[in-house]
Amino acid sequence: MHVKDTLNIYGEAIDSRLLIGTALYPSPDIMTQSIEASGAGIVTVSLRRQQSVAAGDDFWQLIKNTGLKILPNTAGCHSVKEAITLAQMCREVFATDWIKLELIGDDYNLQPDPFALLEATEILINDGFKVLPYCTDDLVLCQRLNELGCEVLMPWGAPIGTGKGLLNSYNLKTIRERLPNTTLIVDAGLGLPSHACQALELGYDAVLLNSAIAGAGCPITMSRAFKAAVEAGRFAYNAKAMPEKDLAAPSTPTMGMPFWHQQ
Amino acid sequence: MNITLNGELLDLTSHALLEILKEYGAVAPYAVAVNGIFIPKSQHNGFVINEGDSIELLSPIQGG
Numbered sequence: 001m002h003v004k005d006t007l008n009i010y011g012e013a014i015d016s017r018l019l020i021g022t023a024l025y026p027s028p029d030i031m032t033q034s035i036e037a038s039g040a041g042i043v044t045v046s047l048r049r050q051q052s053v054a055a056g057d058d059f060w061q062l063i064k065n066t067g068l069k070i071l072p073n074t075a076g077c078h079s080v081k082e083a084i085t086l087a088q089m090c091r092e093v094f095a096t097d098w099i100k101l102e103l104i105g106d107d108y109n110l111q112p113d114p115f116a117l118l119e120a121t122e123i124l125i126n127d128g129f130k131v132l133p134y135c136t137d138d139l140v141l142c143q144r145l146n147e148l149g150c151e152v153l154m155p156w157g158a159p160i161g162t163g164k165g166l167l168n169s170y171n172l173k174t175i176r177e178r179l180p181n182t183t184l185i186v187d188a189g190l191g192l193p194s195h196a197c198q199a200l201e202l203g204y205d206a207v208l209l210n211s212a213i214a215g216a217g218c219p220i221t222m223s224r225a226f227k228a229a230v231e232a233g234r235f236a237y238n239a240k241a242m243p244e245k246d247l248a249a250p251s252t253p254t255m256g257m258p259f260w261h262q263q
Numbered sequence: 264m265n266i267t268l269n270g271e272l273l274d275l276t277s278h279a280l281l282e283i284l285k286e287y288g289a290v291a292p293y294a295v296a297v298n299g300i301f302i303p304k305s306q307h308n309g310f311v312i313n314e315g316d317s318i319e320l321l322s323p324i325q326g327g
Contacts, residue, residue, distance in 0.1 A: 021327030046326030060323040088301035089294035210327035
């Protein structure tokens with residue numbers, strides 16, 4: 001019997017292994033077309049001060065019309081208190097207990113603060129949230145978050161918006177090996193579809209990206225490219241790659257080689 | 264009474280959160296925090312704002 005290979009987010013089966021952000025697109029129309037082309041099942045959103053009522057409401061209508069699952073974030077928060085308050089506000093507005101917990105520790109590279117992240121995660125989980133923490137690729141941090149009850153972890157590939165890809169695939173691979181039953185998503189830093197493919201080949205369950213698509217010359221086409229890359233990476237992971245070797249080995253049979261190669 | 268709403272200094276007569284939001288022109292969907300503490304919608308009616316309080320009125324926006 002064929003078992004559907006879906007992404008598991010806190011017990012919910014999601015068909016696509018690509019999560020996509022809604023920011024930085026050249027226009028709302030390109031945003032909606034890019035989201036559609038990506039095949040994503042989850043989109044990320046945020047909350048900010050209500051200024052232009054019409055613009056904000058238009059955006060929210062567009063997102064609601066996609067019918068996709070919503071993953072709100074706490075982007076821009078620098079303290080546990082800010083993140084907790086914003087998460088609670090998100091839960092009310094977006095009617096979801098999922099929260100992409102972002103807690104910035106350093107403005108230079110927008111690196112998550114691992115200590116504040118643990119503190120906020122514990123408070124939010126005790127308050128009934130399903131936390132998806134954006135974290136560094138530190139194994140022990142990931143283990144601690146997992147022990148607190150995070151069923152999904154989102155280590156970075158590289159700093160947000162850099163497009164550098166997987167800067168430390170060794171760390172990411174180690175996290176995968178040490179937390180085999182946790183849903184792992186590479187979040188941030190991807191620039192090319194090959195980066196996404198590599199993450200999936202490592203056994204990561206999904207990737208979350210925004211700038212790589214929104215900042216491309218043609219976001220809609222890039223969305224298609226990422227969709228294909230994620231599918232290719234997952235197929236490759238499931239197919240189990242051949243072992244790497246140091247020495248060449250012929251693929252064409254040597255038996256029956258033409259006479260001019262024989263002594 | 265002087266308060267701030269989304270960083271804007273306002274001089275208001277009403278102390279009722281719901282009235283202040285209405286006067287400001289708040290349009291759903293939104294969530295509210297007062298002095299950095301989330302105030303659930305179920306508590307908006309009857310919630311009293313005091314001199315110097317800071318209200319945050321947030322709505323959906325693009326996010327990564």
